[in-house]
Amino acid sequence: MRHLILPAVVLLLFTIESTVLSLLLPKGSDYIIVPRLMFIFFLFIAVFLSRQTSIIYAFIFGILYDLLYTSIMGVYTFSFAVIVYLFIQLAKVFQIQFFLMTLFTMISLVLVDYIIYTLYAMVGIANASMPTFIETMLLPSLIFNFIFFIFLYYPFRKLLSKIKSFNIQEN
Amino acid sequence: MPQFFSNKKLIVFLVSIILLVALIGISMRDREKLTLPEQFIMDSVGWIQSMFYQPAQYVAGFFENIEEIKNTYNENKILKSKLEDFVKISVEANQLRTENKKLLQLLNKKDSLRDYVIRHGTVIARTPEGWHNFFSINIGQQDGVKRDMAVITANGLIGKVKDVSQFSATVQLLTDVDRTNRVSAIVDGERSAFGLIEGYDIENKLLLFKKIPNDIEIATGATVVTSGLGGTFPRGLVIGTVTEVVPDEYGLTQMAFIEPSADFYDIGHVMVIERKILGTKDMQEESK
Numbered sequence: 001m002r003h004l005i006l007p008a009v010v011l012l013l014f015t016i017e018s019t020v021l022s023l024l025l026p027k028g029s030d031y032i033i034v035p036r037l038m039f040i041f042f043l044f045i046a047v048f049l050s051r052q053t054s055i056i057y058a059f060i061f062g063i064l065y066d067l068l069y070t071s072i073m074g075v076y077t078f079s080f081a082v083i084v085y086l087f088i089q090l091a092k093v094f095q096i097q098f099f100l101m102t103l104f105t106m107i108s109l110v111l112v113d114y115i116i117y118t119l120y121a122m123v124g125i126a127n128a129s130m131p132t133f134i135e136t137m138l139l140p141s142l143i144f145n146f147i148f149f150i151f152l153y154y155p156f157r158k159l160l161s162k163i164k165s166f167n168i169q170e171n
Numbered sequence: 172m173p174q175f176f177s178n179k180k181l182i183v184f185l186v187s188i189i190l191l192v193a194l195i196g197i198s199m200r201d202r203e204k205l206t207l208p209e210q211f212i213m214d215s216v217g218w219i220q221s222m223f224y225q226p227a228q229y230v231a232g233f234f235e236n237i238e239e240i241k242n243t244y245n246e247n248k249i250l251k252s253k254l255e256d257f258v259k260i261s262v263e264a265n266q267l268r269t270e271n272k273k274l275l276q277l278l279n280k281k282d283s284l285r286d287y288v289i290r291h292g293t294v295i296a297r298t299p300e301g302w303h304n305f306f307s308i309n310i311g312q313q314d315g316v317k318r319d320m321a322v323i324t325a326n327g328l329i330g331k332v333k334d335v336s337q338f339s340a341t342v343q344l345l346t347d348v349d350r351t352n353r354v355s356a357i358v359d360g361e362r363s364a365f366g367l368i369e370g371y372d373i374e375n376k377l378l379l380f381k382k383i384p385n386d387i388e389i390a391t392g393a394t395v396v397t398s399g400l401g402g403t404f405p406r407g408l409v410i411g412t413v414t415e416v417v418p419d420e421y422g423l424t425q426m427a428f429i430e431p432s433a434d435f436y437d438i439g440h441v442m443v444i445e446r447k448i449l450g451t452k453d454m455q456e457e458s459k
Binding site: 073125 | 302350
């Protein structure tokens with residue numbers, strides 16, 4: 001049963017984004033807030049659990065995200081996997097503490113949103129101009145995700161260290 | 172600092188970019204049906220989503236109710252004044268309906284583009300993503316939902332069914348930016364003006380009603396309804412009211428801005444509409 005904790009948590013975050021948060025967050029009013037809880041959790045997995053696992057989760061749940069929430073396959077799969085990979089490369093170099101984790105997470109969030117914007121702009125789905133995109137989507141989402149990151153840093157960290165200790169016990 | 176990409180990783184990266192472009196190309200095509208694995212994933216995630224969405228909606232609804240109580244007094248006044256008109260209109264509508272029925276019988280005409288079957292559904296999830304305006308509902312192929320059917324709320328048209336799996340379906344809102352997302356509509360008036368609803372003005376929250384012939388004058392405040400001429404939509408579903416009419420960018424046709432009558436953001440229960448008269452495409456399928 002202990003093996004199922006991690007997938008269950010990711011799936012929970014995945015569904016919360018589309019149900020609870022999409023009801024509470026403004027969409028279509030002046031600001032569009034895109035929650036990225038699941039993506040932030042992948043970055044936590046990379047730092048506090050295992051690098052390989054985080055890439056695999058980013059890839060699989062990227063496919064699910066594309067399939068269920070968008071009309072175009074591959075965009076989220078690609079951007080999630082690539083950004084998590086780049087984040088891991090950074091995490092290898094630096095000793096990740098709270099401050100650096102915050103900084104790198106914010107950079108990753110900006111990069112993910114930017115890659116998705118460019119890919120969608122190429123196929124004509126994103127029709128907003130760059131300044132409007134930054135003003136109405138990127139900044140509000142970043143602020144929201146930052147607040148959630150601060151609140152969830154400690155619980156996420158504790159949860160993952162617990163899962164890690166389970167894994168060590170079993171080996 | 173270690174190297175970011177070794178040779179092997181560079182190749183993997185380039186191949187994945189090629190794969191990405193191919194995948195985007197494939198999914199940009201208009202697909203008729205979802206594959207079985209896709210349907211399976213949609214249904215099983217839909218089942219989990221429905222457990223979360225409804226309780227969350229009750230909580231959100233509770234706070235909304237408190238907000239609404241503040242406006243109740245004023246609303247009540249307006250509604251009372253409207254109630255008197257309502258009785259008059261409903262009697263008139265009843266008379267017209269029976270008269271229309273008799274006349275149609277005289278003409279020996281049975282089917283009308285206006286007749287439709289309603290299926291009720293509940294929203295189970297909305298896409299959290301910023302560029303798409305989709306939501307999922309809890310009825311699917313097993314309940315008779317098919318692709319491209321119209322979806323309405325009590326206030327008016329909100330979109331059409333995009334993808335169907337066995338027990339759930341994805342609905343695309345009218346506001347979604349997509350070149351295939353258009354609805355044939357008419358303006359109510361002495362000479363009905365035909366045109367297409369395509370596109371959405373995000374800043375002013377108005378729908379764009381394009382390709383209306385130049386020689387027809389459109390009054391602001393006129394109601395716009397579906398024409399029933401394209402595909403699977405019935406005639407007479409309310410879309411909204413005209414707020415402004417301008418010539419289009421080439422000056423050959425007119426374009427109207429339409430204030431949608433339905434709320435695209437506060438959606439709980441929806442109705443999926445099936446027209447009784449089959450389109451030519453459906454007839455071909457049935458004869459097979």
